[in-house]
Amino acid sequence: MASSEKRLWRPRSLLQQVLTAFLLVMVPIGVLIHLASQSFSEISQLADISAREAVDQTRRARQLNNLATDMERSARQYAVLGDRSILDIYDDRQQRYRELLGDHAAFLGDTPLIDSLRRQLDALRPPAEDAVEGDSAGLSDQLARFQRFSEQTEQLADQTQQLVDARIDSIRARAERVSSRLWQTTLVLVSLSLLLILFFTWRIIRPIRQLEARIQSIGGEPESQYRKSIKGPLELVNLETRLDWLSQRLRELEEQKQQFLRHMSHELKTPLASIREGSGLLADGVVGELSQRQREIVLLIDDSGQELQTLIEQLLDYNLLQHNRRLNVSSFDVAGVIRDALAKHRLALEQKGISVVERRAPLYWQADRARTMRIIDNLVSNAVAYGADNGELYLSASADQQHLTVEVANTGTPIAAQDRAHLFEPFYQGASQRKGPLKGSGIGLSVAAESARAQHGNLALIDDPAQRCEVCFRLVLPWIDDASSGDNSSGDNIASSAMDTSQETLAGT
Structure with missing residues (x-):
């Protein structure tokens, strides 16, 4: 109004x-x-x-x-x-x-x-x-x-x-x-x-620029910065009124979306936890020994429950990334992050017979560890879902004075040309079929790309430089200075260590 x-x-x-x-x-x-x-x-x-x-x-x-x-x-x-x-x-x-x-x-x-x-x-x-x-x-x-x-x-x-x-x-x-x-x-x-x-x-351009700032405020900038009313032609004043209505409507829809996601996570996780707990008890033989065929079915139920839980967590991660832009910068070992991401998918990798080649030599970098972990985890999950059975998965990491480069490549069906332009769009699912009983949500790569952009980095699909795999993703992250950290010398030592170890060879698992 x-x-x-x-x-x-x-x-x-x-x-x-x-x-x-x-x-x-x-x-x-x-x-x-x-x-x-x-x-x-x-x-x-x-x-x-x-x-x-x-x-x-x-x-x-x-x-x-x-x-x-x-x-x-x-x-x-x-x-x-x-x-x-x-x-x-x-x-x-x-x-x-x-x-x-x-x-x-x-x-x-x-x-x-x-x-x-x-x-x-x-x-x-x-x-x-x-x-x-x-x-x-x-x-x-x-x-x-x-x-x-x-x-x-x-x-x-x-x-x-x-x-x-x-x-x-x-x-x-x-x-x-x-x-x-x-x-x-x-x-x-x-x-x-x-x-x-x-x-x-100036009389015409000034209210247009104010409307542009108003639109930017609707897009996510602080609302209070642009509350000065527009004075200009009547059509532009009426347009500001409509923008006020639109802003209010978007806030209401955002609140409804947040409420829906909170309720959905609660309503889905509660029965899902019971299902996984029941399947775990059956697999442990609490109610009696299971036959081989019965055990396979119970394990299939447990794996499907795990995938469903992963989808729910991705939805929550995507929603969190849309509203939390703050970085938690720290120094961490990139090789350790890769090992942690692989550990979460160890059973799925073994089940599909995928051999992994990862970096084991320490490589220290300064960025947001949680977001970096989320990127690598989603890339590995994507490789498990769409990679070829009995194929290969390569994870490499290197660094120079300014940027960290992580490459995740896997064998399998190449991504179609028409899907490349939309690959990082939320909820987009291309022509490639996901392997497994559950269909993906289409937001894993979107979450990964958003996490990279939040750190002023970039995630892109490239051609494998070593020509070993059909699908290769490259993550590039800059060195982020932690303004709240008072020990700058330790950061210099870590950067030096990263330079020393950036070109070490990969070791196979």
């Missing part, structure tokens, strides 16, 4: 949050597009104005030059011919020059050059007829004025070109300022968009 805090605080849905994030991220981008459009429009307008002014002023300056030249030509023609129609043409060109000069003054301003041209324009007249006929010096002086007028008109064209160039440079500088301002705005707005993207990404 959701907490009261969750009920009071209702975040937006995931869809609303994604849409809001998209809109907010698009706002700076939209502003940037708008500013860029305005800036490009401004630059384009400036360029258009600059081009038009340059063309107009350059054309006007060229027209003024042409008019000055035409006025001088008309004056010379009138001085030579004295035709009144030429004077009319001169007056038209002078008036046109005056108009263009006025327009040009609006662009350049009332500069001294324009004032000088205006004064000269008012003073310039074509030579009179009497000057044409008799006063050659006056004619030359009047024509020289036209020459000075043309020269100043050319100066006006040069000033116009310089001013046009200055205007173009000014517009270029302004365009550069607009471009620089646009780049700065782009940097700010894009950074803002990135910050918004990161913020909303």
Whole structure:
């Protein structure tokens, strides 16, 4: 059930949050597009104005030059011919020059050059007829004025070109300022968009990571570490509520499983003990001597009871391993552990005629002895159950500075390729048939693999390096430092002893 805090605080849905994030991220981008459009429009307008002014002023300056030249030509023609129609043409060109000069003054301003041209324009007249006929010096002086007028008109064209160039440079500088301002705005707005993207990404990823931690807590980590409620999109908050329900349901199922296993072990072991006790009394001849055939049946009942007890113990071991991850680290003799495991299956090995080759030389290692014993015991039990009658069983052990390697190999039917991937899964039973009156539970190898992983080791099915057997399991365990042990020197001596004896040969039983 959701907490009261969750009920009071209702975040937006995931869809609303994604849409809001998209809109907010698009706002700076939209502003940037708008500013860029305005800036490009401004630059384009400036360029258009600059081009038009340059063309107009350059054309006007060229027209003024042409008019000055035409006025001088008309004056010379009138001085030579004295035709009144030429004077009319001169007056038209002078008036046109005056108009263009006025327009040009609006662009350049009332500069001294324009004032000088205006004064000269008012003073310039074509030579009179009497000057044409008799006063050659006056004619030359009047024509020289036209020459000075043309020269100043050319100066006006040069000033116009310089001013046009200055205007173009000014517009270029302004365009550069607009471009620089646009780049700065782009940097700010894009950074803002990135910050918004990161913020909303964090808003979505944070509750997902909290849900991941919550799932990990359901998988076995301490529950109290992840009790902080999730604040985020409504769908993820609802998902946390469902996870809370699932966690509670899993705890209830786990309690039911524990209760079932406790009751099952009690209910099965009690009658099984009576059966084994009765079969033992019969085998001892307490109620009378048994015939050979009867003794075989009684022994078969006793062996089956022993196998059933082993299956029950494996179930309990599997359940214990699922909940007890603590290691009981100690120093022990690996060869002694192998002998103890073989002793538990001595009668079964003799009954099937399996010859055993084991390591007898001492090999000291530091790990969890009980778990290591459980691994080797399950591997030997597996070899007895599935190994060939009158076959062979090899147990070898070696060690280097970091790892202990134990190999258990037996003759018999090789494990099918399709079973190898599922070999260490609990309750999985492959194609190979178990030899004996009882069917296995399928958790022996799972218990062994779990015991190896609990010690940071590995249990794997390999090809027999010596090529003596069809089935070979290899156990690799690291040296485990016991943090609670205060005598480190003894551990060093044991490791040294393990190195000295790691390569000793095997002795047959």
